Amino acid sequence: MTDSWVNYAERLGADLHLELSGPGGRRAALIRALREAVRGGRLAPGTRLPPYRSLAADLGVARNTVADAYAELVAEGWLTARQGSGTLVAERAEPLRGAIGTPAKQPPRARGPRHDLRQGTPDASAFPRAAWLASYRRALQQAPNEVFGPGDPAGRVELREALAEYLARARGVRTEPDRIVVCSGFAHGLRLLFGGIGAAVLRGPLAVEAYGLSFHRELLAAAGVRTVPLPIDEHGARVSELGRERAVLLTPAHQFPTGGPLHAERRAAVIDWARARGGVVLEDDYDGEFRYDRKPVGALQSLDPERVILIGSVSKSLSPAVRLGWMVLPERYVGDVLAAKGEREAWASVPDQLSLADFISSGAYDRHVRRMRQRYRSRRDRLVAALATHAPHVEVTGVAAGLHAVLRLPPGTEPSTVKAAAWQGIALDGLAGFRHPETDMTAHDGLVVGYATPSEHAYGAALEALCGALPPE
Ligand SMILES: Cc1ncc(COP(=O)(O)O)c(C=O)c1O
Structure with missing residues (x-):
């Protein structure tokens, strides 16, 4: 049979080529082409397929051929047909990993820390x-x-x-x-x-x-x-x-x-x-x-x-x-x-x-900055208050401004504190990581605590965990 293909970018919002080739007639070729497009991830779950009539016209096949192909793929679970919403790629139609058009097998994603107190990032939930x-x-x-x-x-x-x-x-x-x-x-x-x-x-x-x-x-x-x-x-x-x-x-x-x-x-x-x-x-x-x-x-x-x-x-x-x-x-x-x-x-x-x-x-920028200033000031105050209650021996500095504070630690305790915090799921940095490798000066041991990063609901737990990870007096 002759090959035919069509670009459905306009209708599907996705750049999809259907190639009708191979044995078994046009119906079988269309089923194969659509199945491959779903398996390969080129048609994402939830994508709406074009109506029978327009796909049939574009491919130069009979309307029934398209209807039959859709029905077959619905029966196989690749597509779903709902009254009033047309034919969609099934939500659970998992793309084949490594197939054309999908990323090759990804390494498993490392789980993030439970409490992210690294400096550097504003509260992303407040964008x-x-x-x-x-x-x-x-x-x-x-x-x-x-x-x-x-x-x-x-x-x-x-x-x-x-x-x-x-x-x-x-x-x-x-x-x-x-x-x-x-x-x-x-x-x-x-x-x-x-x-x-x-x-x-x-x-x-x-x-x-x-x-x-x-x-x-x-x-x-x-x-x-x-x-x-x-x-x-x-x-x-x-x-x-x-x-x-x-x-x-x-x-x-x-x-x-x-x-x-x-x-x-x-x-x-x-x-x-x-x-x-x-x-x-x-x-x-x-x-x-x-x-x-x-x-x-x-x-x-x-x-x-x-x-x-x-x-x-x-x-x-x-x-x-x-x-x-x-x-x-x-x-x-x-x-x-x-x-x-x-x-x-x-x-x-x-x-x-x-x-x-x-x-x-x-x-809008001024309003946002004002709102965030209030939010971060309140977080700063909560950090200072938590330390005063649970770790009064730890001095907190650098808190008049910005989105992070520096906690002064007893000499020699910075590396073990950073490590202990990591064990408890808290990500934060020690001061030493910011030191220029060629400087003669050494600041005191300390932790750089970013208090902007956790979202509002997670901040209390992060503070509690932090206080628990600090060295005793
Ligand atoms: C010291 C310092 N300078 C500058 C920036 C901003 O860097 P950029 O504008 O490249 O994101 C940051 C981080 O936000 C920073 O911590």
């Missing part, structure tokens, strides 16, 4: 789905067609305008929309600056805080940039010890991970250093909005917009899955960063950019 959806809908409704063509590497002007206004209001940033380059987060910004993507805008060595995110150090090392550790104390980085480097990366609003803001004198001093050396300060403004007891510490960038590159993202305020961030640049770097990005927007989804622009300018 503002309805408000984001409303922004997305409005943005798409108003978007001109050009939005769906190649994007501008600077990012959509709507977003850059919204960010310039928001960052000035909420973070004290002094900038203009044409000094902002949209990126897909802080890590992307670092790569753009140091040659991980395109030509390097800045060269190493780069001074970094002696305690920081190892992921960022590794990313820099992969781009061939040497990082030089700068000691920190309770006032943040000791910027007076900056050496011969021409660039320094700081977390001025909330030292990561130890938790204090950079002291006012040091803020001024590091700007003086940058001016004197012709250098630049990279400001990682990763959770600047979340300050609980007083007004947020403004961005260092406001002290000298020509000496500071501020990079921020929505990873803490909204979700790290959104992958949108911004670089606020001194004028002299804008061209080089855009050149590193390339001629088109290759990283940050343009519809998402428009959605974020709407989200910010409609006030």
Whole structure:
């Protein structure tokens, strides 16, 4: 018999090719083709099949042939037929693992920890789905067609305008929309600056805080940039010890991970250093909005917009899955960063950019941040209260801001405490994991406890488990 095939993308919402070939006539060939499509996972459980008449017309077979084939597959359990809802792929029709179109056999998924107290992630259950959806809908409704063509590497002007206004209001940033380059987060910004993507805008060595995110150090090392550790104390980085480097990366609003803001004198001093050396300060403004007891510490960038590159993202305020961030640049770097990005927007989804622009300018971002600030402040208070009651010997620090706290432990107990916690199903990090491998300084033993990650209902149990895992006095 002759082969015939048809593409049902439009009707099924899935790209499905049915090939009617082989022995036994068209009815048998159609049954085989549909069975294979279900078994192979190309037709997912719940997918609605086209009505007899249209499938028959497209395949050039009789309507009864399709009706018979469907009836046979219903009888075999591959399909279900319900009055009024047509013919659907049966829910329990398990795709054959490893068949064409399905992923090959997956290794079993590791079960996650019972209590996730790792720093880094906001409460994923609090993502503002309805408000984001409303922004997305409005943005798409108003978007001109050009939005769906190649994007501008600077990012959509709507977003850059919204960010310039928001960052000035909420973070004290002094900038203009044409000094902002949209990126897909802080890590992307670092790569753009140091040659991980395109030509390097800045060269190493780069001074970094002696305690920081190892992921960022590794990313820099992969781009061939040497990082030089700068000691920190309770006032943040000791910027007076900056050496011969021409660039320094700081977390001025909330030292990561130890938790204090950079002291006012040091803020001024590091700007003086940058001016004197012709250098630049990279400001990682990763959770600047979340300050609980007083007004947020403004961005260092406001002290000298020509000496500071501020990079921020929505990873803490909204979700790290959104992958949108911004670089606020001194004028002299804008061209080089855009050149590193390339001629088109290759990283940050343009519809998402428009959605974020709407989200910010409609006030939804402020409302979300305010709501989350209250939620995280209450979690912070519950953590402090739980420790005061159940582990009063454990000092908690770095809690004025952010989404994590540092618990000070007796010397020598950090590794065993992290291990004991893991045994009890609690995931958290010890301070040592954040230490620059070349630093001379050693902070006290401690735990970095992310209190934003568990969902609201799971937080009480996580706190109880944490208190139970701490070393006795
Ligand atoms: C210290 C620090 N900087 C920056 C970020 C943000 O990174 P990104 O924007 O690449 O998600 C994080 C994590 O959210 C962080 O912990």
